[in-house]
Amino acid sequence: MTTINGEVADGFEPVGEAFAANFDQHGDVGAAVCVYRDGRPVVDLWGGIADPDTGRPWERDTLQLVYSATKGATATAAHLLAQRGALDLDAPVAKYWPEFAANGKAEIPVRWLLSHQAGLVALDQPVPLAEALAWQPMAAALAAQRPVWTPGTAHGYHGRTWGWLVGEVIRRVSGRTPGRFFADEIAGPLGLDFFIGLPASERARVSRMAYQQPEVDFTTVPPESIPEELRELVAAWRDPNSFSNRAFAVTDPAEIDFNSLEVQAAELPASNGIGTARGLARMYASLIGEVDGVRLLTPETLASATKEQASGADQVMVALSRFSSGYMLPTETNPMTGPNAFGHTGRGGSLGFADPEHGIAFGYAMNHIIGGPDDVRATSLVDAVRRSLG
Numbered sequence: 001m002t003t004i005n006g007e008v009a010d011g012f013e014p015v016g017e018a019f020a021a022n023f024d025q026h027g028d029v030g031a032a033v034c035v036y037r038d039g040r041p042v043v044d045l046w047g048g049i050a051d052p053d054t055g056r057p058w059e060r061d062t063l064q065l066v067y068s069a070t071k072g073a074t075a076t077a078a079h080l081l082a083q084r085g086a087l088d089l090d091a092p093v094a095k096y097w098p099e100f101a102a103n104g105k106a107e108i109p110v111r112w113l114l115s116h117q118a119g120l121v122a123l124d125q126p127v128p129l130a131e132a133l134a135w136q137p138m139a140a141a142l143a144a145q146r147p148v149w150t151p152g153t154a155h156g157y158h159g160r161t162w163g164w165l166v167g168e169v170i171r172r173v174s175g176r177t178p179g180r181f182f183a184d185e186i187a188g189p190l191g192l193d194f195f196i197g198l199p200a201s202e203r204a205r206v207s208r209m210a211y212q213q214p215e216v217d218f219t220t221v222p223p224e225s226i227p228e229e230l231r232e233l234v235a236a237w238r239d240p241n242s243f244s245n246r247a248f249a250v251t252d253p254a255e256i257d258f259n260s261l262e263v264q265a266a267e268l269p270a271s272n273g274i275g276t277a278r279g280l281a282r283m284y285a286s287l288i289g290e291v292d293g294v295r296l297l298t299p300e301t302l303a304s305a306t307k308e309q310a311s312g313a314d315q316v317m318v319a320l321s322r323f324s325s326g327y328m329l330p331t332e333t334n335p336m337t338g339p340n341a342f343g344h345t346g347r348g349g350s351l352g353f354a355d356p357e358h359g360i361a362f363g364y365a366m367n368h369i370i371g372g373p374d375d376v377r378a379t380s381l382v383d384a385v386r387r388s389l390g
């Protein structure tokens with residue numbers, strides 16, 4: 001039995017039970033979950049092992065890389081700039097980033113970057129990883145790149161490029177890197193333990209990720225053995241020229257070691273945010289109401305930020321997806337706690353979201369990267385929140 005630490009308010013006991021079951025039945029190694037309701041924490045739990053190699057325990061302040069759940073934090077930074085009148089999401093990107101106008105991109109609005117409609121999921125020539133981590137070479141490559149579909153006519157998950165695209169707009173508008181802007185204007189006022197670009201002083205608190213290989217590798221089994229509902233997706237995985245593969249091959253090498261010091265210290269606003277589940281939940285709570293006197297977005301800004309911009313067939317994920325301007329919206333496979341919720345998942349199961357209808361904000365972070373349809377950890381926790389709400 002894994003020792004679970006933390007607190008659960010009356011009425012939210014199902015979340016504690018689901019969290020314990022994730023360790024006992026669903027493969028969690030080290031993890032944390034936090035739920036806010038109406039601006040106050042009602043669940044704050046952690047447990048397990050932070051480093052499977054050494055056995056270091058997961059502590060209250062253990063930090064975890066949350067992959068694409070970072071996008072919700074970066075989107076929040078963009079909306080904060082829009083709220084202040086410094087950024088017009090419907091203005092052309094080139095207004096703020098003139099070099100971006102190259103190769104037919106002069107009219108692409110900022111909102112299409114946020115909502116995955118710009119057609120810039122891939123690069124004709126991948127950027128060496130060291131140069132991508134240095135920022136400017138990747139921004140320059142994306143400014144020069146021709147879209148792979150006519151912008152605004154389709155959407156597809158910009159898994160890696162999204163961070164440099166949106167982040168460069170934030171940098172041009174604010175004069176600060178996206179990680180610095182987030183630290184100054186969001187993490188600082190709220191007291192969040194969350195970083196985009198990890199300071200060296202925080203390195204010792206970071207958990208080490210472990211990766212689970214899928215039991216079945218669908219890319220190697222005969223096509224007739226693949227369930228019909230998965231055949232289109234598997235065909236995309238098998239095609240090295242598909243958007244599904246090219247979207248995650250924009251660096252050379254394509255594989256990025258997110259456990260490495262160099263990667264964690266760089267700013268990758270799409271994918272290398274490092275923080276606590278508490279930090280995620282607290283940020284989302286501040287989007288829908290006050291948290292200790294701080295509210296980040298006004299109701300008017302929030303309504304604009306969470307309005308659906310793209311839905312339907314995703315050109316990269318080869319599945320149905322829904323996006324607002326930077327946030328994922330509920331789907332059948334990720335219902336969150338209601339139709340008005342918004343947030344973002346991360347590779348392997350991490351999740352942050354808010355639900356203004358129920359006053360709920362949620363954060364889950366873990367170091368055992370499983371992913372795929374068999375990973376029910378985040379779903380079971382969200383189901384438990386729904387049960388707690390009755």
